[in-house]
Amino acid sequence: MNCSPLLVILALYLSNKIQSVMKLSSAFIPTLKEVPADAVIPSHILMLRTGMVRMLSAGIYSFLPLGYKVIKQISEIIREEMDEIGGQEFHLPGLNPKEIWESTNRVEAFGDTMFHIKNREYVLAPTHEEIMAFHAKGALSSYKELPQIWYQIQTKFRNEPRPRSGVIRGRQFLMKDAYSFDSTWENLDKSYELHDKAYRAIFDRCGIKYFVVGASSGAMGGSKSEEFMVKSEAGEDTVAHCESCNYAANVEVASSRIEAVNRSEESKSNYEISTPNVKSIDELCAFLNIDERQTAKSRVYMFKDKPVLVLMSGNDEVNETKLGSALGEGQVRPCHPEELADITGADAGSIGPIGFGHRIIADNRLKDGNNLISGANKNDYHLGGIDFKRDLPEMEYFDLRTVESGEGCPRCDAKLDVFRAIELGHIFKLGTKYSDALGVNFLDENGKAQPIIMGSYGIGLERVLACYMEQNYDERGVIWKKPLAPFDVHLIALNMKNETVASKAAEMYDELRKSGWQVLFDDRLDASAGFKFNDADLLGMPLQVVVGEKNLKENMVEIKIRSTGEKIKINLDELIPKIKQLI
């Protein structure tokens, strides 16, 4: 290039005016060297350190330019995949008349989770089923107009009692929510399948490793639903997952293959054992030198104001969700320690089934077990030789235990892994709950009015971002990959006070941009080389192009691949083709 320095300066000046956001000398990307005290999980720490977000209040975050850039990219991917399945984008109000929420009884259902406006009868929308149904009412009047898929990407408001994990659980958050409207249940299945496909495409494109869990749809009110989950310590759900066959379930409902307790040929008769100060199953096993499978642990619960004894094998954990469904309608709670003595005559640690005097149920694992040891309902004593078949013939058995890592998958020969996970997206078949409540009807082929059958499909945008970051970082910072990377190339001019470096880097900046890449240019005058390197690693763009004095003398620059740390020294002329090859 045959440019005079003056022209270069002019070009620099002009491009600075137009593209200032992409130059670190003028961009607002406030990186932090130190870890803010309030951040605990990697994604939160990195979002703060890279200047992507700042907290305004608990669970309320502002997106700064760099963070918002990624959010926009995630939105765009979602938009493309939603449009691909025939979705049509809306933009709905966050401020809603309370009345419409009362008509579906959800002001009460949401309770304190819903934000209420003080000086007008408005609420802040925590989701938009009602509003979408409101717009569908009367507007979708014929089966010929169905199906429809309507979606939006909008801020939702929920008064979370405890916001946590940075952006993962906030009081205000971005959500893509979609609603399908169908004339038949078969067509709802199709709309649901379309969303399932779209969701997989979205998360695949974002480069997130996820799995799918069948779930209950809770307060949303519906039938079939699936959750798209990401394994993470920061997750709020605990799930069991099988790598081999992809079985996945919330531990609240998950089951596993385990060995049942053995039934021996010979059943001993009951005998009392003195067990001073032996409380736990571990202590009992150590004291008697036996295996935990020979023991039956007792847990006493209150169900409809009556005690229920729950027997588990060894240290197996009672799963209170399973217990609840086994017992049926009604509140279940563990008994308070003070209640135990009244009910059983003994304290926790010495309670057992023989002589309990109230309802007793047991986990399937204990079915027909004999020669078992349990509490004697007398402090410091246990009872041996318990035969469930002989001594407790009326006892009912249920699946009551919580699965644990390493147990057999219920669907294949592999083993289950149990871990925490973040819910990224949720799809479910709503049915006619909202169309019934709001009177959203269409006329079928026979001219008969029918409620529209709805589906509801959500994705948490911040969670997509957080999950990506949880999965892609190292001790130096974020590791971005396309298509979420805010920039493709981080161009580093090591010494901007050196004229050659400054002008060459500026030329490269223009050339790279002309070639269609998003370039972040570190053109800071005073920052030292090390400072720039560290910032670049922290910000984590896929490729770093390092322009230094020494290499430039040989007409060379260095490319560093962020994910591997590999450095490639190449001739200036090969820069563009090399980057094309690497991205």
Next chain:
RNA sequence: CGGGGCGUAGCGUAGUCCGGUCAGCGCGCCUGCUUUGGGAGCAGGAGGUCGCAGGUUCGAAUCCUGCCGCCCCGACCA
């Protein structure tokens, strides 16, 4: 809402038990000179109602009371 922790300059913190040169340190920021391949050096400088409000005291970051805010665990969770 229960349990625990915290609140001192933009960020990270010392000091609080034992009231009195304790308002200090590191990073960042500003000015100048030097420096530029892995978070530069020297010199000078700006910046704090010690979360807020009461109270005790001659005197409060420090002790007492109330409130607010933030984090973690739990409960809750669409």
